[in-house]
Amino acid sequence: MTLNSNPGDETEFVAIGLRLAEAMNIAIESWLSHQLAVRLEASGRANDDTYQRAAQLAAETAVAVAAQIQQLAATPIDLQATTPLSIVRSALQPATALLSDSQVPPAVRDSDDVARFPDDTFGLTPASFADIDLELASVAVEWGAAKAWLHKQRHGAQP
Numbered sequence: 001m002t003l004n005s006n007p008g009d010e011t012e013f014v015a016i017g018l019r020l021a022e023a024m025n026i027a028i029e030s031w032l033s034h035q036l037a038v039r040l041e042a043s044g045r046a047n048d049d050t051y052q053r054a055a056q057l058a059a060e061t062a063v064a065v066a067a068q069i070q071q072l073a074a075t076p077i078d079l080q081a082t083t084p085l086s087i088v089r090s091a092l093q094p095a096t097a098l099l100s101d102s103q104v105p106p107a108v109r110d111s112d113d114v115a116r117f118p119d120d121t122f123g124l125t126p127a128s129f130a131d132i133d134l135e136l137a138s139v140a141v142e143w144g145a146a147k148a149w150l151h152k153q154r155h156g157a158q159p
Contacts, residue, residue: 013146017073020084020136020143025066027133028088032058035124036095043104050102057098065091077147078154084140085129089117092124 036054040046068087072080099122107123117125129137 010150013077013143013150014073016139016143016146018070020139021066021069021073023133023136023139024069024084024088025062027062027136028065029058029062031132032061032092032095032124036098039099039104039107039122040102043102045102045104050098054095054098057094061091061095077151080147084143085126088129088132089125092120095124096120096122 033055036058037046037051040050040054065088068091069084072082072084072087096119104122106121109120109123113120113123113125126132129140
């Protein structure tokens with residue numbers, strides 16, 4: 001969204017959502033590949049087959065997340081039941097399973113992380129998009145701001 005665009009315009013909101021999906025597709029694959037590789041290397045349990053499976057899984061996850069974000073972007077805001085970050089978080093279960101199947105020891109996590117993300121055995125869950133990629137975070141903030149503006153335009157200020 002540029003300063004001259006109308007953040008309350010539905011077409012612009014959908015366009016931002018599609019840019020977010022594209023940015024996700026690019027950022028998630030490299031981020032998840034890196035996260036898996038670091039955990040596999042640290043465990044000493046990695047082999048070429050495991051790395052190949054991890055890379056393939058990261059690519060599949062990126063495509064799936066991008067597709068879900070595209071669907072979310074095309075959904076009217078009043079019908080959206082999730083958020084882009086929730087989509088990313090829910091897509092990490094196969095990566096957790098891969099690490100578990102590879103007998104990687106669980107991550108040491110603080111009590112806040114355990115409380116917020118109890119199923120995140122390996123500490124994969126990003127707290128924000130900035131944990132994945134700063135460019136992705138920028139587009140996600142732009143999408144969230146446009147959504148908030150559009151919602152306010154439609155429904156006015158809530159008491």
